[in-house]
Amino acid sequence: MREVIGWLLDSDPALRWQVERDLLGRPEGVWGATRALVGVEGFGARLRAxxxxxxxxxxxxxxxxxxxxxxxxQPWTATTWSLTSLREWGLEASALAGTVELLAASCRWEYQDLPYWGGEVDCCINSWTLANGVWLGADVQGIAEWFVEHQLEDGGWNCEWVEGSTRSSFHSTLNSVKGLLLHEVATGGTAATRAARARGEEYLLERDLFRRLSTGEVVGEWALRFRSPFRWGYSVLNALDHFRAAGVTDPRMAEAVEIVRGARQEDGTWLQGGRHPGRVWFEIDVAEGEPSKWLTFYAMRVLKWWDR
Known part of the structure; x- marks a missing residue:
């Protein structure tokens, strides 16, 4: 355990401050000082530039x-992906002062040339825009309400609703509830958005986070495959980390937790399941099959939360 923690601490500030806070429980003055480095060195500084x-x-x-x-x-270099990375790495919003206004003036969605902070029709894209908007202080309340209006009958969401899909997707539903949670943390949400998030989470829970409701079979190998960065992709590890952040525990998660636990290697690490293909500014994690610091951190954080 001590060796793994030392390995995790020998990392970019974007990861190191989270290890200090969430695994070691160090005082805010310690992890906050490390977090402040995100904007001036390593991954964060490179992407800001x-x-x-x-x-x-x-x-x-x-x-x-x-x-x-x-x-x-999928290229991972454009504005939405870059903002999402910086937010997830812990960059202070003040480091991007003026970005909200610049994007409002100059950035339009590739879909129908819609204005950036108004969102578009893809629920995953809207979830990241909602999260990035509340982080930066943009007016994205309309996107939060969009999720209420576009929730499907089974309780989740599907980015292919535009093509007529009426059955929810694990991927789309997880991304949607993640965005709604961050909106709720930042603003308190509304009764409708809070209820929509709870319904979306129940969609995943009643499927034990990885099973088809109709047959009980595993929904797909991707649910049990851990990739870093998570990007848009669903996995039980990604889902469990959301429920941890939401403070939601439920016995229906137990089997998924044991899947995460069972993936731990003898040396205490978790292996990279494969990076999502596509153009990047620079890599932040290892190649498939190698011990991943990010996945090891996420898994250890989930297990610490669950076991406590």
């Missing part, structure tokens, strides 16, 4: 300028 004068990254909202869909994988 890539922001354009127009407030965007790579000249686009969700896709980089000039993206024609022919390259392998």
């Amino acid at each position: 890539l922001q354009g004068d127009d407030g965007m990254w790579a000249g686009g909202a969700f896709f980089p300028a000039g993206f024609d869909g022919t390259e392998a994988g």
Whole structure:
């Protein structure tokens, strides 16, 4: 255990401050000082430096300028992905002062040229925009209400609702409740948005976080495969970390917790299940099959929370 913690502490400030806070329980003065480094060194400083004068990254909202869909994988370089990374790494919003206004003036969604802070029709994109908006102080209340209006009958969401899908997706539902939680933490939410989040979480819980409701079979190998960064992808580890953040415990999570526990290697680490393919500014984690500091941190944090 001590060796693994030392290994985790030997990392970029974006990860190190979270290890200090969530695994070691160090005082805020300690982890806060490490968190302050995110904006001036390592991953955070590198990504901040890539922001354009127009407030965007790579000249686009969700896709980089000039993206024609022919390259392998989803590019992870545009504005939404860059903001999401900086937020998840713990960058203080003040470091991006003026970004809200710049994006309001110059950034439009690739879908129908819609204004950036108004969101679009994809619930995963809207979840990240909602989370990034409340972090930066943008007016994104309309996006929070959009989730209430577009929740499906079974309690979740599906980004393919535009194509007529009426059955929810594990991926879309988890991303949606994550965005709604961060909106709720920042603003208190409304009765309707709080109820929508609870319904979405129940959609996952009644499926034990990884089973089909109809047959009880595992919904897909992806649910048991841990990838870092999480990006849009669902896994029981990603889901459990959300429930930890939400302060929700339920016996229906127990089997998923044991799946996470069972993936721990003899040396106390968790292995990278494979990075999502696509263009990046720079890699922040190891290749498939190697011990991942990020996944080890997430798994240890989940197990600490559950076992406590």
